[in-house]
Amino acid sequence: MSDSKPAVQCGIEEALSVIGDRWSLLIVRDVLRGVNRFDSLQDSLQISRNILTQRLSNLEEAGILVKAPIKSGARRMLYNATPKCLALVPVLVSLIDWSTHWSEKTNARWSRVIDKRTGEAVRVDLVNKEGEPVSLLDLDLKY
Amino acid sequence: MSDSKPAVQCGIEEALSVIGDRWSLLIVRDVLRGVNRFDSLQDSLQISRNILTQRLSNLEEAGILVKAPIKSGARRMLYNATPKCLALVPVLVSLIDWSTHWSEKTNARWSRVIDKRTGEAVRVDLVNKEGEPVSLLDLDLKY
DNA sequence: TAAATAAGTTCCAAAATGCAACTTAATCGC
DNA sequence: GCGATTAAGTTGCATTTTGGAACTTATTTA
Structure with a gap:
């Protein structure tokens, strides 16, 4: 086998x-x-x-x-x-965020994920266990 | 054309x-x-x-x-x-988070993204413009 | 300087994707 | 109630993408 x-x-x-x-x-x-x-x-x-x-x-x-x-x-x-x-939303949002910042084709009419209560766009943040933001420069990929 | x-x-x-x-x-x-x-x-x-x-x-x-x-x-x-x-890290982390929570194959030995300063795993959070957490249940996809 | 290595390339086989027409049952309009 | 239309697929075939193994070419290493 x-x-x-x-x-x-x-x-x-x-x-x-x-x-x-x-x-x-x-x-x-x-x-x-x-x-x-x-x-x-x-x-x-x-x-x-x-x-x-x-x-x-x-x-x-x-x-x-x-x-x-x-x-x-x-x-x-x-x-x-x-x-x-629904738990895939952070994946979608992180892709949207990435395109927004790094694609030259970014278009304001593109779909966004918004907070229903406020109508504002939602984004994704890297945080530690306590919910505090962590910088991209402080990261390490452990295998 | x-x-x-x-x-x-x-x-x-x-x-x-x-x-x-x-x-x-x-x-x-x-x-x-x-x-x-x-x-x-x-x-x-x-x-x-x-x-x-x-x-x-x-x-x-x-x-x-x-x-x-x-x-x-x-x-x-x-x-x-x-x-x-490097800006793709949030995409990678959101995928890791999703597998961790939703895959039945989750394995503790899997790679994680950690904060070098503390050695702790980093995760991704959905937040509004002010950086305040937003619940998955309050979201809407606008097109 | 001969042997081994790194970074591809080439050619062919296999798998995934795409397209258009077909099927089948449900639902709509009258 | 009944014929026409629609929704949700399925089928067969063409095209594209991926995979595998051997080959190439220049560069290191011993």
Whole structure:
């Protein structure tokens, strides 16, 4: 009996093995903004239908989305975000932050994640156990 | 003259168009932990050499890595992180955080990003403009 | 100065992705 | 209630991307 895959070595690899393809995070983004039907996802993303089928079923299997009929017994489906999906928001926000600061294509009309209570954009901060900000220059990657 | 690619609609797409494949973020992780030679990257990642060549040149072109000979005129190369690369740390940390909380495979030996001054693991926080924490439940994705 | 090494490149095989047409059942309009 | 439309896929094939192993070329090292 030989291992089919080498053991995952770190959380980055582990996460990427689930959402590290060209489509999954975009599907997550769309579902979180309420695009939660097969055809509307296809329209929004311009993804090919068979790949969308595959990705949705991967995300469901990973516990990131749940599929349910619009009402019991119906054929129309809704894909909804689980808490595990919502927990990906910091990943999305850190990607948005990075593009905002470092892409020459940055556009003010781009989607942002906002605090409903204030309407203000939310960002991501690196902090220590106590919640105090940590500078990028003080970091080290331990393996 | 027709557009070769549809315009990018959001920072998430923009970021993923640069680092959204199965290898780029792992290369970034490795370079940040000091794995910065062609052969050591190949050993560490078990990536095929031609793909590694491609990815490194994409990352260089994107301003994420810089390639330089070990000493001037030499053939041995070093791939080094730019500030734009270092700015990806919050993305890496948010992925690590997500795996830590939501993967059943979580392993304490997995790599972490630590604060050099204290040796403590660093995490990512969602905050508003004032740096105050914002709950996942108060968020909205605006498009 | 011969042997080993680093950094690729090349060629081919395999896998993933994309496209368009087709299927099937549910739902809508009348 | 019934025919037309729609939603959610599936299927088959073409294209693109990835992977693997051997080869190249210049550079170090012994």
